[in-house]
Amino acid sequence: MKRFTRFPVTDEAIYKSRRLLIKQAIACGLVAGGLVSPARGASEISVTSEKRATTYCNYYEFSSNKQMIHHLAKAFSVSPWTLTIDGEVKKPIQVELSILPDDVSRTYPMRCVEGWTAVIPWQGVMLRDVLSMVEPNENAKYVKFYSVFRPDEMPMQRTGNFPWPYVEGLRLDEAMHPLTMLATKMYDKPLTKQNGAPIRLVVPWKYGYKSIKAITRIELTQNQPVGSWQQAVPSEYDFLGNVNPNQPHPRWSQRRELLLGEKRKRKTLMYNGFESDVAALYA
Numbered sequence: 001m002k003r004f005t006r007f008p009v010t011d012e013a014i015y016k017s018r019r020l021l022i023k024q025a026i027a028c029g030l031v032a033g034g035l036v037s038p039a040r041g042a043s044e045i046s047v048t049s050e051k052r053a054t055t056y057c058n059y060y061e062f063s064s065n066k067q068m069i070h071h072l073a074k075a076f077s078v079s080p081w082t083l084t085i086d087g088e089v090k091k092p093i094q095v096e097l098s099i100l101p102d103d104v105s106r107t108y109p110m111r112c113v114e115g116w117t118a119v120i121p122w123q124g125v126m127l128r129d130v131l132s133m134v135e136p137n138e139n140a141k142y143v144k145f146y147s148v149f150r151p152d153e154m155p156m157q158r159t160g161n162f163p164w165p166y167v168e169g170l171r172l173d174e175a176m177h178p179l180t181m182l183a184t185k186m187y188d189k190p191l192t193k194q195n196g197a198p199i200r201l202v203v204p205w206k207y208g209y210k211s212i213k214a215i216t217r218i219e220l221t222q223n224q225p226v227g228s229w230q231q232a233v234p235s236e237y238d239f240l241g242n243v244n245p246n247q248p249h250p251r252w253s254q255r256r257e258l259l260l261g262e263k264r265k266r267k268t269l270m271y272n273g274f275e276s277d278v279a280a281l282y283a
């Protein structure tokens with residue numbers, strides 16, 4: 001298995017050791033490659049505690065209060081669930097989630113544009129393996145994701161001031177990148193409701209808003225989709241959403257970030273540390 005930058009990411013559950021020592025990064029050649037700065041090298045990089053990652057969330061359908069979401073999500077039901085994949089494809093399908101493999105395990109930093117990061121071990125499937133099941137046709141250029149619309153169970157959907165349901169999009173080449181996952185588990189357990197059960201997107205080199213939760217539909221499209229945040233606040237959220245410490249944001253500096261549980265901020269890395277894996281997509 002290829003090791004990705006910033007964190008030594010493996011297919012075996014490396015987080016079981018809890019602490020990803022910088023020594024491992026040195027062993028992986030990340031320091032030699034200049035991907036881990038000496039400043040970062042002075043401290044160790046840990047997986048976020050499961051407790052923190054499941055009680056400090058962004059999920060605007062429930063609330064804008066990050067610590068309230070895990071309480072409010074209790075009333076949300078995630079089974080039965082059908083995932084439709086359609087649009088510019090040769091074989092549209094409705095997937096039983098139980099048939100999807102969940103044997104890809106990746107520890108990725110989830111970097112929110114607000115300046116905080118949770119380092120989470122995800123399990124699921126590469127999106128490209130799911131897309132190849134439906135066989136995108138020649139018109140397919142983008143992938144549009146739709147989250148669930150359940151105003152009865154999601155309090156913020158009863159207000160009209162956001163373009164519900166939450167939607168997001170990727171270019172087809174981004175969707176086919178091997179880093180891009182559909183996750184059905186985290187910490188080797190089924191996804192919690194607050195973290196996006198039963199199935200969510202995880203795109204590690206992009207800001208968290210791209211990693212849409214509770215997906216009901218994946219539509220291959222010819223035209224570039226408009227994400228819900230992009231539509232609601234275009235000056236703050238662009239379509240690409242690539243992590244970039246040098247691109248100023250009107251509300252939050254993107255230069256630094258707080259890893260949940262730590263006291264001091266760390267420098268934010270270009271493409272969230274995955275520059276050598278994805279920079280070619282944007283050349």
Ligand SMILES: Nc1nc2c(c(=O)[nH]1)N[C@H]1C(S)=C(S)[C@@H](COP(=O)(O)O)O[C@H]1N2
Nearest residue numbers: 057058059060112147166208209211212213
């Ligand atoms: N459906 C939906 N997906 C969503 C959001 C949301 O409000 N609704 N918030 C996004 C944002 S802004 C972030 S930072 C991540 C947070 O993921 P986490 O709570 O699992 O850490 O989820 C993303 N996916």
Ligand SMILES: [Mo]
Nearest residue numbers: 112113208209
């Ligand atoms: Mo976010």
